[in-house]
Amino acid sequence: MNILKSQLFFHYKQSQNLRMRLFDYEKILVDDFVTPFPVVRNLSDDIGERVSRFESISLNGHSRIRISPTFLNFETKYTKEFQVDSSKIQKYLENKLPTLWRIVEKEEYTHYGIVLTLYSDNKALDEVLPEIKSVFREDKMNLDDLIDLKVSYVYSLRNKYFLNVKYSPMVMEFESSDPVDDSSSEKKVEDYIGIEVVIDVNNKPSTLANEEVGSREDMLSFFKKVIENAFSNSTDSFISGSPDFTSLLERDGD
Numbered sequence: 001m002n003i004l005k006s007q008l009f010f011h012y013k014q015s016q017n018l019r020m021r022l023f024d025y026e027k028i029l030v031d032d033f034v035t036p037f038p039v040v041r042n043l044s045d046d047i048g049e050r051v052s053r054f055e056s057i058s059l060n061g062h063s064r065i066r067i068s069p070t071f072l073n074f075e076t077k078y079t080k081e082f083q084v085d086s087s088k089i090q091k092y093l094e095n096k097l098p099t100l101w102r103i104v105e106k107e108e109y110t111h112y113g114i115v116l117t118l119y120s121d122n123k124a125l126d127e128v129l130p131e132i133k134s135v136f137r138e139d140k141m142n143l144d145d146l147i148d149l150k151v152s153y154v155y156s157l158r159n160k161y162f163l164n165v166k167y168s169p170m171v172m173e174f175e176s177s178d179p180v181d182d183s184s185s186e187k188k189v190e191d192y193i194g195i196e197v198v199i200d201v202n203n204k205p206s207t208l209a210n211e212e213v214g215s216r217e218d219m220l221s222f223f224k225k226v227i228e229n230a231f232s233n234s235t236d237s238f239i240s241g242s243p244d245f246t247s248l249l250e251r252d253g254d
Contacts, residue, residue, distance in 0.1 A: 001197065001235060002083040006093065007115040008074040008100065008223065009202075012107035015069045016045055018053050025054060025067065028102050033058055033065060045069055063096070072104050086231040090224055097223065101216050112219065113162075113202025114226050119170055120195040120235045134239070153241050159205045163245055167238055170196035197238045201226045201245070222248070 015021075019042065026035040039055035052066035052073075063076040074096065082088045150168040157163055203222070225248050233243040 001118040001120055001231065001233075001238075003078060003086070003089055003227075003230065004083060004117045004119055004196075005075065005077045006089065006117075006227075007076075008093070008097075008112075009115070010072045010100070010104045010107070010112045011070060011110045012104065013070070013110060014045065014049050015107060018045060018067075018069050022054065025103060028099060029056065029065070032096065032099060033063075065100075067103065072100065074100055086227055090227050093223055093227070094220060097220055098216070101219070105216070109207065111202050111204040111207045113200060113204070114223055115198065115200045116227070116230050118197045118199065118230060120197075151239075156205060157245060158249055160203065161206070161245075161248055162200070162202050162204050163243070164200035164202075165197065165238055165241075165243065167195060167197040170194050195235055195239070197235070199226075199230055199243075201248070 022037070022040065026037060029035060033056040035056065037054045037056045039052070041051065041053050043051065043053060049069045050071070052068045054067045055064065057064050058076075062078070063074065065075075066073045076092070078089065082092070148169060150166065152164070152166040154165075155163040226245070229243070229245045229247060233245075237243045
């Protein structure tokens with residue numbers, strides 16, 4: 001499977017006087033993001049704590065960062081070159097994580113995690129739906145007239161991590177002008193059809209149990225392992241509800 005986009009998120013107890021940190025954050029991010037920040041919301045700490053106060057995009061335009069009193073969100077949409085190469089994505093996130101860490105390292109975490117949006121190889125819709133239907137019993141569900149289906153499930157990995165998985169047929173549409181007749185007002189809609197899988201892995205169980213979040217190295221190892229596992233699992237394993245993420249529970253060096 002290929003990775004379409006990723007999202008790193010860090011949730012923490014409410015920060016105070018976030019407005020006073022604007023210039024500090026811009027100084028930290030100046031080498032990677034547009035500064036001054038394009039979006040600055042001058043809100044007091046007690047108003048809309050989940051509303052981002054600062055937002056910016058990376059210099060190449062592929063990533064966006066949002067900072068609120070209770071979370072930092074870092075989202076990246078990958079080019080085709082990156083989508084098929086997990087090592088490029090790992091390296092990109094590894095290079096960005098130390099910078100993100102400088103912003104959140106003094107916060108009191110509630111949890112952190114990563115969301116990956118993956119997609120399968122191009123297939124026709126009549127090939128995709130049977131794959132998803134195969135996990136359901138036909139005597140319990142009418143599958144003949146089914147034209148769309150979305151499935152989600154959640155695993156607790158030894159009460160340390162939550163593994164959330166959602167999947168469905170994916171259709172990406174875009175319009176293009178007629179390449180032969182420039183005067184034509186009609187546009188053609190071209191489809192990409194496959195299976196989209198959204199994975200959300202976070203350490204919320206650990207923080208609920210009051211376990212320590214760990215160091216920057218622990219966090220980096222966590223993100224790397226999630227990406228590796230996401231690439232190593234097949235489409236069938238996600239559809240059948242049997243993806244293997246056991247390496248998350250192994251210590252580095254084991």
